[in-house]
Amino acid sequence: MIAPPPVAPVEHLPGYGPVRGRQVAGYVPVSEAQDAHLYVWFIEHADAEPDAPIVLWLNGGPGSSSFLGLFAENGPYRIRPDGTLADNPFGWNTAAGYLMIDQPAGTGLSVVESPEAWARTEEEATRQLLYALQQLFDLLPDLRSRDLYLFGESFAGVYIPMLAHAILQSNDDGGSPIELKGIGVGDGWVDPVLQQRTYGAYAYAHGLIDTSQVAHVHELYGACAAAIERNHPASRQADRICNRIEAYITAVSGGANVYDVRMIGDYDFTPIGTYLDRPDVREALHVDLAAPAWADTSKRVGFLLEKGEQDSVAGLYPALFERLRVLIYNGVFDMDCNFMGTDAWICALDWSFRDEFLSTSRIPWLVDGVLAGRFRRARTLTQLLVDGAGHLVPMDQPQNALRLLEQFLGSGIAGDTSASAEPQPGNGDRLLSPGC
Secondary structure, eight states, X not given: OOOOOBOEEOOEETTTEEOSSOEEEEEEESSTTOOEEEEEEEEOOTTOOTTOOEEEEEOOTTTBOTHHHHHHTSSSEEEOTTSOEEEOTTOGGGTSEXXXXXXXXXXXXXXXXXXXXXXXXXXXXXXXXXXXXXXXXXXSHHHHTSOEEEEEEXXXXXXXXXXXXXXXXXXXXXXXXXXXXXXXXXXXXXXXXXXXXTHHHHHHHTTSSOHHHHHHHHHHHHHHHHHHHHSSSOOHHHHXXXXXXXXXXXXXXXXXXXXXXXXXXXXXXXXXXXXXXSHHHHHHTTOOTTOOOOOSBOHXXXXXXXXXXXXXXXXXXXXHHHHSEEEEEEETTOSTTOHHHHHHHHHTOOOTTXXXXXXXXXXXXXXXXXXXXXXXXXXXXXXXXXXXXXXXXXXXXXXHHHHHHHHHHTXXXXXXXXXXXXXXXXXXXXXXXXXX
């Protein structure tokens, strides 16, 4: 078995030329057996500040490649129609060192060398990811002492808290220290039972379905909730029963994209695959010769982890609220992981300053004096709604997403402090948050 190319400097990119600043890319193993390797790409802070924090970015899925984030959302480059690269002025590397990882193994450009190495549970995928991250920091020891923030979206609502707990536990047990300071979860998949309960109300409020169709959505949700209850932990069968809800809404609405209800049809990420499958690009990025053609989502990873898609990880979050800074954000046009469902799972949690958080109303979030969304905050937890965005907030609102990151890494999300922080009669949070 020939090992994939190890992490090495990236000096130039086809269609772009010599890169600016320090970049390294390649493979790190997921275990001592070294029978699977995760692909990583680290891009240093644009101003090369030696103490700049590091943001680790993970896309969700399960099985979605983090190259989606790098090229379509918050990375330093955009792919032009002619296949060349342009600088992204709102890349998150302007605020921090940017680290993307394709995980679990088999996702994107990551590779699996033996059948036993495929992660079959989220817990196993987390162990592999932590091992790989530790290996990367051993290879690049100057990164280990820098503040680390974990960010991701969608099913990263599962990945991020699990990795955060694993890092904190490793630190507590005397493992090689990782300076984890905070996490950010965008449009996160966290508590499926509560989140899917909001689909009917959200779809009706956005004009996707009528009142009679709302009733059918509620019937489909009832079957979904019952399937989850029958199969605890949940199962592939439960996931497929629950998927009927969004499939129905898409069908009767004329093809609405559940990730951005302003759209008809799916996203198109083929330019990313076209670029990453070029031999000269693969050589420049130290991609393993055995790596398959790039796909935005690995079907095998998705199949293996599907049985856990309807399980809740909400219970992991309260302990993180106590030890880290946490940002939970949603694009207001995302139905799949909508803000109403986020309200629901946050409100259902029991944690030490729950009442303080829930008694705080949303206030306007301003970017350069312009309304960009609304947020509420108490102690370490900030919840933000981003206007003009669907599921992929950094793609839809790149400038505001960068400001979101900058503010979170700094003194916190800032808004119109003249707005009342006291709950008002008829507070929308109470109307839209079941169980609050």
